[in-house]
Amino acid sequence: MFTVAPARTLAPATHRSPRNGVSIALFGLGHVGSAVAGLALEPPRAARWPFRITGALVRDVHRPRPTGNAVARTSAGDSLLDPAPDVIVEALGGLEPARTLVLKAIERRIPVVTANKSLLAVHGDEVFAAAAATGTPLRYEAAVLAGVPFLGTFARRRIAASFPSFCGVVNGTTNFILTEMAASRSYSEALADAQRRGFAEPDPSNDVLGIDAAQKLAILIRHFAQCSVRADAIEATGIAGLWARDLHHAAAFGGAIKPVVAAAWDGVEVTAFAGPAFVPSSHALARIDGVQNAILLRGAPGGDLLFAGPGAGPLPTAATILDDVVEAIEDVETRTMDGGIPDVRAARPEAPVTGWFIRLTGAALAAGPDISGLLGAHGVRLRRASEEEVHDGRTAQWLTAYPCERRRLETALCALGAATGCDAFCVRELT
Ligand SMILES: NC(=O)c1ccc[n+]([C@@H]2O[C@H](COP(=O)([O-])OP(=O)(O)OC[C@H]3O[C@@H](n4cnc5c(N)ncnc54)[C@H](OP(=O)(O)O)[C@@H]3O)[C@@H](O)[C@H]2O)c1
Numbered sequence: 001m002f003t004v005a006p007a008r009t010l011a012p013a014t015h016r017s018p019r020n021g022v023s024i025a026l027f028g029l030g031h032v033g034s035a036v037a038g039l040a041l042e043p044p045r046a047a048r049w050p051f052r053i054t055g056a057l058v059r060d061v062h063r064p065r066p067t068g069n070a071v072a073r074t075s076a077g078d079s080l081l082d083p084a085p086d087v088i089v090e091a092l093g094g095l096e097p098a099r100t101l102v103l104k105a106i107e108r109r110i111p112v113v114t115a116n117k118s119l120l121a122v123h124g125d126e127v128f129a130a131a132a133a134t135g136t137p138l139r140y141e142a143a144v145l146a147g148v149p150f151l152g153t154f155a156r157r158r159i160a161a162s163f164p165s166f167c168g169v170v171n172g173t174t175n176f177i178l179t180e181m182a183a184s185r186s187y188s189e190a191l192a193d194a195q196r197r198g199f200a201e202p203d204p205s206n207d208v209l210g211i212d213a214a215q216k217l218a219i220l221i222r223h224f225a226q227c228s229v230r231a232d233a234i235e236a237t238g239i240a241g242l243w244a245r246d247l248h249h250a251a252a253f254g255g256a257i258k259p260v261v262a263a264a265w266d267g268v269e270v271t272a273f274a275g276p277a278f279v280p281s282s283h284a285l286a287r288i289d290g291v292q293n294a295i296l297l298r299g300a301p302g303g304d305l306l307f308a309g310p311g312a313g314p315l316p317t318a319a320t321i322l323d324d325v326v327e328a329i330e331d332v333e334t335r336t337m338d339g340g341i342p343d344v345r346a347a348r349p350e351a352p353v354t355g356w357f358i359r360l361t362g363a364a365l366a367a368g369p370d371i372s373g374l375l376g377a378h379g380v381r382l383r384r385a386s387e388e389e390v391h392d393g394r395t396a397q398w399l400t401a402y403p404c405e406r407r408r409l410e411t412a413l414c415a416l417g418a419a420t421g422c423d424a425f426c427v428r429e430l431t
């Protein structure tokens with residue numbers, strides 16, 4: 001149990017007039033930083049002021065860049081803070097030196113725009129507190145659903161943004177892999193294809209283990225529920241345990257397996273989880289395929305709201321970042337984006353009652369044990385069941401169960417395992 005603290009009143013910040021153009025110090029000149037530089041140097045007509053890049057922090061100052069020599073490079077981050085630019089854009093990734101440099105900029109009241117979900121998920125309390133204490137704008141629209149500008153919109157529109165829960169697909173890499181597996185490709189084939197196309201890192205652990213999704217979920221909970229939740233306190237499940245046949249049977253049962261995040265809150269408690277879930281085909285997220293991302297805000301006064309689009313990619317991310325730069329300069333009022341630190345520290349992992357998608361494996365399945373009876377004796381009622389089949393030398397059967405508490409399901413599956421020797425793999429149903 002925990003309480004939600006009211007947002008603090010911010011001290012007014014004094015920002016420079018952008019009459020002579022907006023000067024931007026760029027921390028990072030990789031995929032995102034280069035795209036920001038490219039867009040800033042040749043901005044769309046809609047841009048209100050010209051932009052000027054004062055320099056970029058990189059590890060390797062000699063490596064050729066897509067922007068050629070149009071952007072001066074340095075490996076000394078501090079040098080970009082003096083003289084102070086109008087805004088810093090942090091596109092380094094990781095925790096350090098991003099944290100130190102962002103805090104230094106905030107200390108000097110230089111507005112910060114960041115796309116760094118790890119920084120905000122791990123050091124969010126410290127960074128937001130510093131921004132709130134100094135009244136320094138801190139924008140992070142590109143940290144979640146990078147190409148879909150929705151966080152700022154809802155930070156400014158408080159009536160439409162009063163809703164008690166959301167769910168979403170926030171990791172394009174795993175959504176691509178599961179979409180490919182639904183077309184009968186194996187997990188390793190789909191992952192290799194994602195890596196070939198640049199959708200997955202050479203080390204895909206953060207994506208496939210659910211770490212990236214949990215970090216984005218922590219940011220969304222802070223933003224919408226005004227609660228500070230540690231990303232590593234959120235139950236996150238990866239996708240590596242799924243088989244292509246799971247996706248096939250999910251489709252036969254009238255749904256899809258998607259890598260989802262979900263959270264609900266009531267002003268006292270937050271429940272949250274990140275991981276693969278069975279999504280019925282009537283659900284809006286069932287149609288979000290490939291690298292697309294989406295977020296469904298539920299229970300808003302006007303009804304549910306769905307936002308969908310590219311979750312990553314240098315150009316969509318850069319466009320979002322430059323809009324953040326303009327808003328930071330204009331000092332557009334926001335709620336969560338500039339601070340107002342709530343004080344919740346933990347989230348319950350899941351809603352207590354949900355439906356389930358289950359895969360059983362074990363030689364005993366061939367003998368047709370009374371699975372419905374064995375599970376029913378523990379209060380778990382089956383909705384659908386497939387015929388058993390042999391897959392990679394293992395006999396398997398797929399089931400869906402009506403909503404029940406997780407503890408009840410675990411007890412029932414333990415009893416089933418003891419009676420038949422079957423192993424179970426389960427994912428929640430998203431309602
Ligand atoms: N890629 C996307 O589509 C996307 C979308 C949304 C959000 N983001 C976020 O944006 C951030 C940047 O992503 P990215 O894809 O652009 O990464 P990236 O291509 O790896 O670029 C990172 C940049 O930061 C520099 N850098 C990293 N550590 C440094 C250090 N210790 N000292 C000096 N320079 C350092 C690198 O320098 P060198 O070039 O010399 O190595 C590089 O220019 C991450 O937080 C990511 O999560 C990315």
